[in-house]
Amino acid sequence: MSSAQANVDSGLRRSAAGVFGALIADTFQEARARWLFWGLFGLSTLLILIFLFVLKIDLVAGAISIMGIEGTTRALDVRAFVLRSYSFIAIFLYIWGTLLAIFASSGLIPSVLEPGRIALLLSKPLNRPVLILGRYLGNVLIVALNHLYLVGAIWIIIGLKTHMWEPRFLLAIPACLFMFGVLLCVVTFIGVVSESAALSVMITAALMVISAILAQRKLMMRALSSEWTRDLWQALYWIFPKFYDLATVMMQTVLFNRDLDWATPLWTSAAFGLVVLSGALYIFSKRDF
Amino acid sequence: MTPEYAIETVQLGKVYYSRFRGRKIPAVNDVTLRVPIGVKFGLLGPNGAGKTTFVKMLLSAVHPSSGTASLFGRNSQDPEARRPAGYLPENHRFPTYLTGAGMLDFYSALSGLPSGERRRRVPELLELVGLRDWSDVRIKKYSKGMLQRLGLAQALIHRPRLLILDEPTDGVDPVGRRQIRDILDGLTGSGVTVFINSHLLGEVEAFCEYAAILDKGRLVLEGKISSLTAGGGYRIAVSYLPEQALAALRKAGAAIIPTGGALQVQAATCEQANEFIDTIRNAGGLIESMQASSSSLEDVFIRATQAGKAA
CATH class of the missing domain: 3.30.70.1150 (ACT-like. Chain A, domain 2)
Incomplete structure (x- = not known):
């Protein structure tokens, strides 16, 4: 082997990190070309503009200023108003933002698996899981940027308007992003197994609803008559991601700054996501294309 | 130890199973094939002979059911084995949102080419395949012949020691075919092993030194073309x-x-x-x-x- 070839070979090995970067950058480029990127940021901008418009309405602006110039009691009302606004926006973002992000991301895994595209990607010197993980991370980063933009802008707008800077609202960014990351594992799994974006969205949306139903376990423990159905309900509750529980904890924290149990919904959901993502990577590694 | 062969398969086989009945469908059957380093090798066979499955097993897109495939002495399941290989698939679908230059940059990054080297190689390769003026145009505007040439540039960009081309001139007009052949002829004497999977006998006969014929998944013939003909x-x-x-x-x-x-x-x-x-x-x-x-x-x-x- 010539020395030039040897240099190229050693250079090739050094740039393994570049491979991951290339996959993430490619996800961004595809999201941009499919207008998903612009769609998400466009909708976020629209929400921000609507929010600005609402704050400009005389009634709201007047109420804020009246509350602001009155005494301590009124100042507390302003604070309650701001916190309520924050929690409403956080929940809105948590539910609709996540659903929208899932919808936007659902096509990005199946597109890689198209015949004629996947064979070439697999011929490259990379481990198969890297290919899927690169896509996964690219998706998460796109949504992270969007959440930063949307939540950050609303936080700044409310802060400037009311002079109340409540950093607790910013918890919505990691909370929403975390749940999106967990649900994206499901999207990835369904995408790898079925190569269908529509099915990914359907199943993930159903999972969000099921998780919310399962969270009503205290009520169900009383309603269910047999021991085994109660056990089954409990088991399913613990297996599925805690979409509803995390929303509750986030809202309560933003609204009342209560010291609540974040750990349980986080680690159980993360465990679910990890298992599902590992399953997706395993199936992808074993599949023929 | 220096490997003797660019490609070596030992009793390589692939069996597919029908989805519902689980019926066995053998696609490739016990193929033992050795391609010496530096030669131009043509794999021939009628449609459905198992050629593409065979090529995909070489590059690990399809997992063998039996036997082994190695590139330069390394099992092809090992990602490092594929590092010295450049591949142009049949019926490729390059991401249409990329420009010609962007596509080459992306695939060369996946091949592990450092960024400095990529900046140098991308225009070089676009020039080689006659697409320099099209470098900033999105791929969806490219003709079939241009896509094949771009695909060839993609396969060559990281200076592979083995070039695997699956039907490289399929659907390309005579002028485009000539251009592709000229580019491949330019590799003569470079030590690059060229493995072409094609059903175009004339093309393989004109370009390759060795050939093998697959039929119904079995290797029915192999040898020097001069000996065969x-x-x-x-x-x-x-x-x-x-x-x-x-x-x-x-x-x-x-x-x-x-x-x-x-x-x-x-x-x-x-x-x-x-x-x-x-x-x-x-x-x-x-x-x-x-x-x-x-x-x-x-x-x-x-x-x-x-x-x-x-x-």
Whole structure:
């Protein structure tokens, strides 16, 4: 082997990190070309503009200023108003933002698996899981940027308007992003197994609803008559991601700054996501294309 | 240890199963093939012969059901084995949102080419395939011929030691074919092994030194094309050929065609025929006859695939 070839070979090995970067950058480029990127940021901008418009309405602006110039009691009302606004926006973002992000991301895994595209990607010197993980991370980063933009802008707008800077609202960014990351594992799994974006969205949306139903376990423990159905309900509750529980904890924290149990919904959901993502990577590694 | 072959498969097989009944569908069957380093090798076969599955197993897009495939002595399941390989797939679908330059940059990054090297190589390769003026145009605007040339540039960009091309001129007009052939001719003497999977016999005959024919997933013939098509060559009919003689003949570049229960060994010259006879007899093989022959690759192909049908 010539020395030039040897240099190229050693250079090739050094740039393994570049491979991951290339996959993430490619996800961004595809999201941009499919207008998903612009769609998400466009909708976020629209929400921000609507929010600005609402704050400009005389009634709201007047109420804020009246509350602001009155005494301590009124100042507390302003604070309650701001916190309520924050929690409403956080929940809105948590539910609709996540659903929208899932919808936007659902096509990005199946597109890689198209015949004629996947064979070439697999011929490259990379481990198969890297290919899927690169896509996964690219998706998460796109949504992270969007959440930063949307939540950050609303936080700044409310802060400037009311002079109340409540950093607790910013918890919505990691909370929403975390749940999106967990649900994206499901999207990835369904995408790898079925190569269908529509099915990914359907199943993930159903999972969000099921998780919310399962969270009503205290009520169900009383309603269910047999021991085994109660056990089954409990088991399913613990297996599925805690979409509803995390929303509750986030809202309560933003609204009342209560010291609540974040750990349980986080680690159980993360465990679910990890298992599902590992399953997706395993199936992808074993599949023929 | 320096590897002897660019591609080596040992009893490589792939069986698919039908989805509902689980019926076995063998796509590739016990293929043992060795492609020496630096040669131009053509893999031929009728539609559905298992050529693309075979190529995909070489590059690990399809997992073998049996046997092994290695590139430069390394099992192809190991990602590092694929590092020295460049690949142009059949019916490729490059991301249409990328420009020509962007596409080359992306795939070369996946091949592990450092960014500085990529900045240098991308324009070089676009120039080589005649697409420099199109570098900033999105791929969706490219014609079929341009896409094939771009695909070839993609396969070449990281200076591979092995180039695997699956139907490289499929759907390309004669001018485009000529351009692709010219680019591949430019690799002569570079030490790059070129492995072409094609159903275009004339193309393989014109470009390759070696060829193999797959039929119904089985390797029915392999050898030097000059031996296979030897005008004024010789055909030795062998009714019994021990394994070591078979290996020795293959190593010497003999084309071996199974015909019914026997074998035909093709030799290009009288001297080569005598060498082959010595090899067969020394190993205890049984020669039935020898006769002068003259064939085109098409004749050889038809004979080989018809023999498969008769069997």
